[in-house]
Amino acid sequence: MTIQEKQQEVIEEFSMFDDWMQRYEYMIELGKSLPLIEEKYKIDENLIKGCQSKVWVHAELEGDKLAFTADSDAIITKGIVAILIRVFSNQHPSEIIEADTKFIDEIGLKEHLSPTRANGLVSMIKQLKMYAVAYQTQLN
């Protein structure tokens, strides 16, 4: 599946809910399916800055695809990073670099997109793209 298709899939899933509680409950559920980062990578260098909770992200190349693992000490943040990783993981770095993130808006998490928001969703997206940029140069 392409990033676009995955985003569409997430949008459809979230469209089933008509109130915020169900959306957040689902997000918390998704957090539990997050591909967890190995303990050895849970180091300060892998922490994403700008979050009130701790978020660690690690990236590894599998063939020409980039696979992400992550964790957070806050449950909602874990849900958010799980959605991002589901969309961006196992894609070619160039696809990740070019992908837009409008789907965040469509699944009713727009408020998390503000750069001043303490959960650092914007920082997370930036970090995933930075990994993609770094590995893209490796592939070239």
Next chain:
Amino acid sequence: MRQQTQAKTFEVEKIRKDFPILSRKVNGYPLVYFDNAATAQTPKQVMDAIVDYYSGYNANIHRGVHTLSQEATDKYEQARIKIQKHFNAENAHEIIFTSGTTHGINMVANGFASLLKKGDEILVSAMEHHSNIVPWQMLCEKTGAKLRVIPMNDKGELIYSEFETLVSEKTRLVFVNHVSNALGTVNPIKKIIEKAHSVNAAVLIDGAQAAPHIKADVQELDVDFYVVSAHKMCGPTGVGALYGKEEWLEKLPPYQGGGEMIATVSFEKTTYAGLPHKFEAGTPNICGGIAFGAALDYMNEIGFYEIATYEHELLEYATKKLKEIEGMKIYGEAAEKTAVISFNIEGLHPYDIGTLLDKMGIAVRTGHHCAQPVMDFFKIPGTVRASFAFYNTFNEIDLFIEAVKKAKMMLQ
């Protein structure tokens, strides 16, 4: 403290009508504003003062001969007198307008740079806001003075006996907050000031968190410096006041150079203006200062004794209700505290709780509250902090408790 002895009936519903923001909705729910320790809401009376200024007599002060300038100057200086009277300062020129508490602290720290030498000691409490730690660290770096910390106990109270042993002939300055922003603890500042004065050390009290609840009497306290922010007491942001004893303000060099703060200027020599203008370089926040005065009028009209009594009832009620929730841990259980509750629920991150409360229209603060040393002391990443004001209600506390329970259920 100057307080009346008899409480009037507290008409909270009538008071709430003064605050237009309190009737708005957030995420479809009625707003419950419990982030008063971060900033208080603004009553119509203060907004009116702001509108009156801009629609009636907006002009630069202290230098115009025209009517508007005179009117603005008069109102601004009247506001200074209101602040003087409120804190019972001996002289109006002992009140310096600032941009807020942080500015006031930096002004004093900067002034002391020329008065300290290597080996001198500065004492700060373990429960300070970052704004009351960083300026002193910078001052220590500059002067070679040493920063020493007054420890606290598990209840979040300063250990006075430890403070007594820290005080010595080397102590030149003591900085303590009147009330801790993270814990709500009311510190025994009168005792601290007396002890510090026994070795001729100066004392600066950060009154930012106390001023909305307690009317400090700077003469009775015999404090050397007391700093506050207007926005914590129903005034606008970007304005505050530094009270300083005349003798200290005379001793300290000016903070910034510019207009307003000079008497005469030539390229050879500038003589500084007298107090308070020596510390008020440039065009000040004129409207903000006037609105600060209006906010003090507003709060005094309600009465600080009445405010404190009512808020204490809210605090006791909320504390009791929160404690009924399983896994609840409250940080800061000092015998004397203001209407602030810092808490965590076992196994849950404060950020998660805060996010879900916001979805239910409830505004609280989460995080380290700019007091990381306090968080380190309790070995936690942060807390959820609910802080109440006199316009909050018992019904809002019930909504808050229900929302906390709901959030807990969703997260577990």
